Amino acid sequence: MSQNSWAQAVDVQETTALSVQLDSSKKVQGLYGGRYTRGDVNANIVLEKKENGGRTKDGDSVDPAEQSLLYKLIRRSLVRNRNQVEVLQRDPTSPLYSVKTFEELRLKPELLKGVYNMGFNRPSRIQENALPMMLAQPPQNLIAQAQSGTGKTAAFSLAMLSHVDPANKWTQCLCIAPTYELALQIGHVIEQMGTFYPDVQLAYAIRGNRMERGIKLQQQIVIGTPGTVLDWCTKFKHIDPKKITMFVLDEADVMIATQGHRDQSFRIHRQLPKDCQMLLFSATFEDSVWKFAEKVVPDPNIIKLNREEETLDTIKQFYVVCKQEEDKFIALCNLYGCLTIAQAMIFCHTRRMAAWLAANLTQEGHQVALLSGEMTVEQRAAVIERFRDGKEKVLVTTNVCSRGIDVEQVSLVVNFDLPVDINGNAHNETYLHRIGRTGRFGRKGFAVNMVDSEHSMDIIHQIEMHFNRKIIEIDTSNLEEMEKLFS
Numbered sequence: 001m002s003q004n005s006w007a008q009a010v011d012v013q014e015t016t017a018l019s020v021q022l023d024s025s026k027k028v029q030g031l032y033g034g035r036y037t038r039g040d041v042n043a044n045i046v047l048e049k050k051e052n053g054g055r056t057k058d059g060d061s062v063d064p065a066e067q068s069l070l071y072k073l074i075r076r077s078l079v080r081n082r083n084q085v086e087v088l089q090r091d092p093t094s095p096l097y098s099v100k101t102f103e104e105l106r107l108k109p110e111l112l113k114g115v116y117n118m119g120f121n122r123p124s125r126i127q128e129n130a131l132p133m134m135l136a137q138p139p140q141n142l143i144a145q146a147q148s149g150t151g152k153t154a155a156f157s158l159a160m161l162s163h164v165d166p167a168n169k170w171t172q173c174l175c176i177a178p179t180y181e182l183a184l185q186i187g188h189v190i191e192q193m194g195t196f197y198p199d200v201q202l203a204y205a206i207r208g209n210r211m212e213r214g215i216k217l218q219q220q221i222v223i224g225t226p227g228t229v230l231d232w233c234t235k236f237k238h239i240d241p242k243k244i245t246m247f248v249l250d251e252a253d254v255m256i257a258t259q260g261h262r263d264q265s266f267r268i269h270r271q272l273p274k275d276c277q278m279l280l281f282s283a284t285f286e287d288s289v290w291k292f293a294e295k296v297v298p299d300p301n302i303i304k305l306n307r308e309e310e311t312l313d314t315i316k317q318f319y320v321v322c323k324q325e326e327d328k329f330i331a332l333c334n335l336y337g338c339l340t341i342a343q344a345m346i347f348c349h350t351r352r353m354a355a356w357l358a359a360n361l362t363q364e365g366h367q368v369a370l371l372s373g374e375m376t377v378e379q380r381a382a383v384i385e386r387f388r389d390g391k392e393k394v395l396v397t398t399n400v401c402s403r404g405i406d407v408e409q410v411s412l413v414v415n416f417d418l419p420v421d422i423n424g425n426a427h428n429e430t431y432l433h434r435i436g437r438t439g440r441f442g443r444k445g446f447a448v449n450m451v452d453s454e455h456s457m458d459i460i461h462q463i464e465m466h467f468n469r470k471i472i473e474i475d476t477s478n479l480e481e482m483e484k485l486f487s
């Protein structure tokens with residue numbers, strides 16, 4: 001197949017993605033409390049490709065802020081997590097409060113209405129513990145860690161809205177997020193939740209929003225990126241940091257990935273009053289995040305919700321021996337009928353390979369979607385949405401791009417290229433992430449691995465040993481056998 005035809009397929013795919021518009025009816029509150037349509041801001045949300053963009057030339061390495069934004073864009077509901085929340089109280093002798101309903105929080109009626117209006121019936125796992133802590137008097141500091149989608153943003157948004165005094169026309173809550181786009185997303189949640197509480201206003205301290213030096217903001221809540229927030233506190237004096245009584249640092253793990261952001265966060269933090277309530281949220285909790293969190297949040301309560309473990313228990317695993325690369329494509333075409341029984345994902349090692357494969361499958365008359373690292377976050381979100389809605393049954397992708405797709409709806413995963421680390425050894429974690437299911441009652445699934453060399457056979461053996469699970473050989477040209485296996 002010529003270069004041109006894959007390029008064409010990518011173009012077709014990207015056009016499809018671009019034609020899926022984001023909901024332009026949603027509103028974003030402007031700097032002066034005015035309202036712009038979300039579409040106005042949207043033009044800026046699309047992440048521009050930087051030179052190099054923090055990506056490898058061909059493989060996909062997506063930056064953590066983009067990944068976070070993608071999660072937010074594609075999320076429709078809470079991520080299911082049946083693990084117990086771990087709570088470490090600053091004062092272990094004080095009673096531990098948790099709530100099962102929003103009523104128990106004694107919120108202002110305007111806020112309760114806002115919460116229900118968002119379709120929240122009851123607090124999420126993490127909210128059950130975090131909300132009473134954040135709303136307690138005297139104020140308590142909190143460090144909370146839970147994977148994306150567990151309700152952290154909604155929790156601190158409610159805490160901020162509930163904390164401020166609407167009669168005071170100055171900034172009382174300051175929230176910082178790693179990027180412009182993430183700040184907008186958080187702001188959007190605050191706006192939705194505050195729909196029935198118009199006395200509380202929100203301003204965005206993000207690039208492009210400018211005011212004359214010395215003008216003090218009247219909005220009670222400010223959300224922004226560290227650089228602009230720092231400027232607004234120090235250089236432009238729009239905010240008096242001494243009057244801040246609640247400071248929220250979101251996505252701490254993404255924040256510290258940028259040295260500049262870490263330093264700016266400290267510099268903002270240093271100006272805040274000693275008794276300012278500090279809240280810090282992170283999806284992960286490596287040592288570096290913990291060290292940072294300890295500096296920003298003195299005497300914290302700590303809440304942790306571990307990710308549900310993925311398992312291969314409900315997955316039937318196979319491999320197909322192919323003499324050479326081209327045979328993998330033939331094997332895949334043989335498999336195609338099985339792929340479309342439900343939904344399938346095909347993983348390639350590089351974007352180039354993914355694009356090539358999608359184009360070839362398309363040329364063979366198969367309908368596939370392509371998720372490629374070249375796409376903007378918004379385009380990727382649109383492709384994922386279409387796939388989730390079943391508009392395409394087969395999705396070709398690289399590893400990084402696919403995170404955020406709820407794999408439970410995918411019943412067949414094909415590793416067109418096996419997952420390897422930089423030394424060429426089996427990448428077990430990635431393998432598990434591609435095909436694993438969470439929860440003991442996860443739906444059944446199938447995985448087919450393409451083997452095209454002794455080396456890839458060796459990888460299969462490494463994976464078998466690691467997970468202590470047999471991977472069975474199949475012959476994709478034997479239709480009868482295939483039908484039996486996938487039934």
Ligand SMILES: Nc1ncnc2c1ncn2[C@@H]1O[C@H](COP(=O)(O)OP(=O)(O)OP(=O)(O)O)[C@@H](O)[C@H]1O
Binds near residue numbers: 078119121148152153
């Ligand atoms: N109590 C709740 N009941 C139902 N849905 C909720 C509740 N809390 C949050 N949600 C919804 O669940 C999804 C995830 O929530 P939220 O964005 O707050 O999670 P998060 O942990 O901050 O994840 P992320 O950092 O990716 O945004 C959102 O669609 C949100 O509207």
